[in-house]
Amino acid sequence: MSDKAKQLYDFSQREFLNKTEGMAAVNSYVKVSRHGNYINFDTELNISDCSRVVTLEFDPEYHGGTVAMRDKVKRFRRLLNEHLDALVEAYDVYDRAQKAVNKEKKENPS
Helix, strand or coil: CCCCCEEEEEEEEEEECCCCCCCCEEEEEEEEEEECCEEEEEEEEEEEECCEEEEECCCCCCCCHHHHHHHHHHHHHHHHHHHHHHHHHHHHHHHHHHHHHHHHHHHCCC
16 A cells, blocks of 8 residues: 555534634544554544633544443533533523513512
């Protein structure tokens, strides 16, 4: 095989989280390539909000192989989904509480 890298898998995605302004975004990529007798696995998940950036790597070469990484990704997905579900529920609670406070202020102005 030549020295030129052969792409075996290539995924990348970038999406801004705010609809109209700000730099909050999720940027991710997963790449698998072959370089002669070496297989390279390269991945990052970047989550940014204004000036803060969190970078997660799920690289099997550094974390116990693909079986361990699959388990880690599955746990991460479950925890993230549970957190997002809790956020949606908390937003509903917040909205109801805010409406009640606004109603009380309107009925009992100071």
